[in-house]
Amino acid sequence: MLTASVTVDPAFVVGPVRPRTFGSFVEHLGRCVYTGIYEPGHPSADADGFRGDVIDLLRELGVTTVRYPGGNFVSGYRWEDGVGPVDERPRRPDLAWHSTDPNLVGVDEFITWCRSAGVEPMMAVNLGTRGVQEALDLLEYCNGTGDTHFANLRRANGAQEPYGIRMWCLGNEMDGPWQIGHKTAEEYGRLAVETARAMRMMDPDLILVACGSSGSGMPTFGEWERIVLSESYEQVDMVSAHAYYYEEDGDLGSFLASAIDMDHFIESVAATADAVRASGKHDKRIAISFDEWNVWYQNRAESKVPEGDDWPVAPVLLEDKYNVADAVVVGNLLISLLRHTDRVHSASLAQLVNVIAPIMTEPGGRSWRQTTFHPFSLTARHAAGQVLRVAIDAPTYDTAKFGASPVLDAVATHDPETGDVVVFAVNRSTDEELDLTVDVRGAGELRLAEAITLAHPDPMRQATADDPDSVVPRANDSASVEGETVSVVLPPVSWAMLRLTRG
Numbered sequence: 001m002l003t004a005s006v007t008v009d010p011a012f013v014v015g016p017v018r019p020r021t022f023g024s025f026v027e028h029l030g031r032c033v034y035t036g037i038y039e040p041g042h043p044s045a046d047a048d049g050f051r052g053d054v055i056d057l058l059r060e061l062g063v064t065t066v067r068y069p070g071g072n073f074v075s076g077y078r079w080e081d082g083v084g085p086v087d088e089r090p091r092r093p094d095l096a097w098h099s100t101d102p103n104l105v106g107v108d109e110f111i112t113w114c115r116s117a118g119v120e121p122m123m124a125v126n127l128g129t130r131g132v133q134e135a136l137d138l139l140e141y142c143n144g145t146g147d148t149h150f151a152n153l154r155r156a157n158g159a160q161e162p163y164g165i166r167m168w169c170l171g172n173e174m175d176g177p178w179q180i181g182h183k184t185a186e187e188y189g190r191l192a193v194e195t196a197r198a199m200r201m202m203d204p205d206l207i208l209v210a211c212g213s214s215g216s217g218m219p220t221f222g223e224w225e226r227i228v229l230s231e232s233y234e235q236v237d238m239v240s241a242h243a244y245y246y247e248e249d250g251d252l253g254s255f256l257a258s259a260i261d262m263d264h265f266i267e268s269v270a271a272t273a274d275a276v277r278a279s280g281k282h283d284k285r286i287a288i289s290f291d292e293w294n295v296w297y298q299n300r301a302e303s304k305v306p307e308g309d310d311w312p313v314a315p316v317l318l319e320d321k322y323n324v325a326d327a328v329v330v331g332n333l334l335i336s337l338l339r340h341t342d343r344v345h346s347a348s349l350a351q352l353v354n355v356i357a358p359i360m361t362e363p364g365g366r367s368w369r370q371t372t373f374h375p376f377s378l379t380a381r382h383a384a385g386q387v388l389r390v391a392i393d394a395p396t397y398d399t400a401k402f403g404a405s406p407v408l409d410a411v412a413t414h415d416p417e418t419g420d421v422v423v424f425a426v427n428r429s430t431d432e433e434l435d436l437t438v439d440v441r442g443a444g445e446l447r448l449a450e451a452i453t454l455a456h457p458d459p460m461r462q463a464t465a466d467d468p469d470s471v472v473p474r475a476n477d478s479a480s481v482e483g484e485t486v487s488v489v490l491p492p493v494s495w496a497m498l499r500l501t502r503g
Contacts, residue, residue, distance in 0.1 A: 001489070003435045004394035004408040008421060009442045012389040014339065017413055020167075020346035021337055022380040023122065024063045025292060026110070027071030029097050029355050030317030035363040036353035037113060038105050042364060048112050049104075053367045055117045057359045058352065061373060062380025067122040067169065067291050067348045068110050072096035074172050075128025075180040079138050082106015083157055095180055098306045100313045107142065108154075111163050120167070122291070122348070125195070127171030127188070128181025132195050139168070139199055139206075167207045167346070169291065170195055173214035173242060175224050185224045189231030196235035209289045209346075212239040216265040222272055229276040229286060238345060241269055242292040246329055252459070254401035255325065256428040256493065258295075259332040259409060261402070266290070266336070270343045287345035293333060294349055295326045295372070296356045318355045322370045324471055324493060325459040331375030331495035332426045335411045338379075341387045349376060360465070368468040371461075374454055375424075375495045378473065382422045382499060385415030390423075397429060407434060419444055419502040427490035430459075438486040438498065446500040448486065451479030455494035473497075 026032055040049035069077060073096050081090050081103045089103040105113075107123075114121045123142065125135040137150050142163045144151030151162070173179050174188040183191065188211060196208045210232050213221045225239060243265055248255040266288060273286040297303065302319050306312055322330075330349075337347050353359045358373035394408035410425035421443050427434040440446060453476040461471050479488040479498065490496050 001435050002395055002407055002429060002432050004392070005437045005439065006408070006410045006412070006423065006425070007391040007439045007441065008388055008412045008423065010388060010414045010416070010421075011442055014387040014389050015342040017338070017383045017385060017387055018341055018345055019064045020120070021341065021344065022062050022376070023065035023067065023291070023346055023348040024352040025067045025071070025348040025350040026069070026352050027355070028069050028073045028094065028101050029071060029351070030319065031314050031354040031361070032351050032357070033105050034314035036361055038109070039363065046116065048109065048116070050113050050116060051361065051367070054353055054359060054361060057367060057369065058117050058119070061358060061377045063119055063352065064380075065120040065122050065167065065346065065348065066114060066352065067124065070096070070124060070172055072172065072179060074124045074126050077126050079107055079126070079134070083108055083141070083153070093311055097317060098311060099315055100311045102313055107138070108157055108159060111159070121163070121165050122167040122169065122346075123165050124169035124172055127174065127191055127195060128179060131191060132198050135195050136198055136202060139202055143203055166205070167209070168199065169209045169240065170236070171211050174211045175218055175220055176214045185220060185227035189228040192228060193232040193235050196232060200235065207238070208236045209238045209240050209291065210236040212241050212269060214242045215245060216243065216261065216268065217245060222268060225269055225272040226276060229273055230280065233276055233280055233282050233286065236286070238287045238289040239269060239273060241265055241288055241290045243290070244292070244294060244296040244298065246295045246333070247297045248325055251400050252325060252430050253397060253428070254399040255329060256332070256426075256430070257399050257402045257405040258329050259336040260405060262293070262333055262336040263339070266340045266344060288343050290337060290344050290347040292348060292350040294356050295322065295329055296320065319360070320356050321462050322372045323460045323462045324371055324454065324456045327371035327375055327454055328426055328493055328495045330372040331379070331424065331454070332409055334375060334379050335409055335424055335426065338383060338387050338411045338413070338424070362465060366465045368465050369463060371454070371463050371471050374473050378452065378497050379424060382497065383413045383424070384420070384422070385413055385417070388412045388414050408436065414443065419446070421446060421500040423498040425490065425496045425498070427492060427494045429492045431492050433492060434490040436488050436490055440484050440486065440500060443484070443500070444502065446481065446502060448479055448481045448498070449501040450497070450499040451476040451488055453490065453494050453496045455491040459493040
């Protein structure tokens with residue numbers, strides 16, 4: 001059996017656990033909106049047409065913020081199409097996903113849904129086919145308080161009080177040649193700073209996110225961030241990061257070590273931002289919004305968009321079916337995000353429903369949790385207080401993509417108010433159990449409140465509507481506490497949570 005240890009000390013704080021780390025993403029893509037969050041006539045639908053079963057699962061998932069309306073979709077979107085009387089709204093072709101958007105859900109409906117679900121909206125503006133003026137118009141519509149045209153239009157559409165949206169994305173993935181209105185770093189940097197400056201003239205307290213690289217494998221990665229931030233540093237608060245390079249392609253060992261890539265991504269963007277800070281003699285420090293991340297099997301048939309004369313409404317797109325190994329990687333990516341909480345101030349699991357999502361639905365029928373639902377839900381529920389810098393001593397294994405990689409990865413949180421310590425860990429070994437000891441020195445006398453493991457003898461096992469419960473987290477009876485040491489055996493390809501409390 002493999003052996004490893006983790007040392008946890010409340011004195012070594014990385015930063016606070018940030019609620020916005022547990023965000024998600026709703027895009028007008030496939031069935032995320034239509035028959036996802038919105039389906040009038042569904043047995044659970046509320047008076048506004050939103051599925052109550054999905055809202056219940058969202059609350060259980062622990063989502064705090066939701067980014068909207070895209071994604072690639074936003075770079076061709078006219079927000080005005082989605083306000084006013086529904087029966088007067090135009091149907092538009094969506095070039096990003098070769099679909100038709102009926103505009104039954106728009107800004108007002110999204111905010112209604114956010115309030116019903118208890119989540120904070122994160123709005124993206126179109127800097128692909130549009131620009132400064134349209135961003136200002138949308139901001140006025142959403143947040144305007146005066147006797148002005150778009151604020152009055154919002155009131156006429158039924159929302160007397162402003163929405164008070166604080167978080168705004170300045171476009172989406174503008175470094176990508178696939179993006180409508182794709183721009184060079186210089187072009188986008190100028191547009192971003194002009195848009196940000198104008199938006200701050202209307203509301204100086206916004207939290208603005210500039211587009212960073214849409215993947216660490218982009219040929220412009222690093223240089224894109226440098227140029228964009230050199231233009232916009234003083235006007236933005238965060239730079240985005242997107243990562244979908246994570247899929248099991250026959251190399252399970254490399255796949256399980258995917259968080260190494262996320263660590264590299266975050267640390268590289270932070271280093272570039274700090275270099276711009278130094279060269280520009282800026283006082284503030286730019287944070288990272290990792291506002292799209294997930295496992296995504298991009299070469300599967302379900303990721304192929306319609307083509308030709310086929311422009312369907314809400315087609316089945318990107319509906320990946322996740323297994324246990326996928327869930328372990330998602331849990332490990334959350335460990336990476338928490339480990340970098342000093343720089344990652346918000347994040348969005350992409351996406352929420354049906355589209356590479358933890359929640360799946362049947363039109364008119366059932367909803368269920370995918371395997372990836374569970375590590376996200378448990379981490380969002382139990383990570384509290386401060387993220388701790390832990391010391392890991394673990395053997396390595398050889399991977400084709402990352403070389404020698406640690407078998408164990410882990411992070412811990414500590415709540416100073418209660419004294420509780422929570423350890424999140426993964427065993428990346430494909431075939432060996434891991435005997436893990438956790439030294440909780442300095443945390444005082446603690447007892448084991450809960451030890452949970454997500455694993456299965458078949459790491460390719462999936463959850464389905466017919467069998468949603470055979471791959472769920474279960475109590476790990478091997479866990480015990482003796483003095484300041486916790487011991488537990490982790491199965492191969494597993495994610496685990498150890499919750500220690502004074503109570």
